[in-house]
Structure formats: C-alpha cells, structure tokens
Amino acid sequence: xxxxxxxxxFTMIVLVGLAIDLGxxxxxxxxxxxxxxxxxxxxxxxxxxxxxxxxxxxxxxPAQAVKAARTYLTASGLTGTVQIRAGKTITxxxxxxxxxxxxxxxxxxxxxxxxxxxxxxxxxxxxxxx
Numbered sequence: 539x540x541x542x543x544x545x546x547x548f549t550m551i552v553l554v555g556l557a558i559d560l561g562x563x564x565x566x567x568x569x570x571x572x573x574x575x576x577x578x579x580x581x582x583x584x585x586x587x588x589x590x591x592x593x594x595x596x597x598x599x600p601a602q603a604v605k606a607a608r609t610y611l612t613a614s615g616l617t618g619t620v621q622i623r624a625g626k627t628i629t630x631x632x633x634x635x636x637x638x639x640x641x642x643x644x645x646x647x648x649x650x651x652x653x654x655x656x657x658x659x660x661x662x663x664x665x666x667x668x
Contacts, residue, residue: 555640563649566636570653573614574630578657581607581620581628585659596661597625618653628657 581603590596600622607620607630618632632653638646660667 551640552644555638555643559636559638559641559646559649562639563636563651566634566649567651567653570616570632570634570651571655572653573611573616574618574632574653574655575657577607577610577614577618577620577632578628578630578655580610581622581630582657582659586625596659598622598628598659600625603628616653626659628659630655630657 582598584599584602584606586597586599603622604620607628611618611620611630611632616632616634618630621629623629630653634651634653636649636651638648641647
C-alpha cells in the first residue's frame with residue numbers, strides 16, 4: 539500500500555506540474571508572439587520622410603526601423619532578429635525561455651519558446667490600399 543501511495547503521489551505531482559508548466563509555456567509563447575508583433579509595428583512606423591511627405595509612397599527607413607524594433611525587444615526583455623525586405627515588409631522573430639516550476643523534478647528546468655510576426659507598410663487613401 540505504501541509503495542502504491544508514493545508512486546501515485548509522485549505521478550499526480552508530475553501531472554499537475556505538467557499542466558502548470560505547459561500552461562506557463564503557452565503563456566510565455568503568446569507573450570513572445572505579442573512582443574514580436576509590437577516590435578514589427580514600431581519598426582513599420584519608421585518611414586523615410588522625404589518620399590512620404592512628397593506622396594511618392596511609403597518605405598521604411600531601414601536603420602531607424604531595425605533600431606526601433608531592437609529597442610522595443612530589449613525593453614521587453616526578449617532577444618530576437620529583425621529583417622526588412624524591399625523596404626515594405628518587416629519580420630521580427632523573438633526568443634524567450636520559460637523556467638519550469640514543477641518539471642525540474644524530472645529534469646526539465648526550462649522550455650524555449652519563439653514568436654514570429656510580420657508588418658507590411660501600406661499606403662491607403664479613403665480606406666483603399668494604394
């Protein structure tokens with residue numbers, strides 16, 4: 539009876555730990571995705587002023603956009619990469635680590651999560667993309 543109780547108790551702790559830690563991992567992954575989306579948005583607001591003012595179109599200022607996105611990532615406490623393609627599409631990938639609360643009992647002390655987001659710079663007139 540005693541061995542069964544110990545085995546069952548340990549199994550229950552592992553199952554509860556699995557539920558708590560997998561929930562924590564999902565929450566951390568959602569945060570990584572949200573931070574990537576906001577960093578891409580911030581980068582997309584860094585436009586080259588000359589062409590935008592003259593009405594010639596909107597293009598990201600690459601150096602300012604990358605700097606703005608990296609600053610946002612740093613302020614959020616995450617690491618990641620920022621890419622700009624054709625001056626119109628900003629891609630941000632983030633990486634974070636969730637430190638487990640219970641799964642350390644079975645040797646799993648952390649789980650790596652990633653986030654990915656893209657922002658596309660568009661110009662619209664009266665709600666119609668130009």
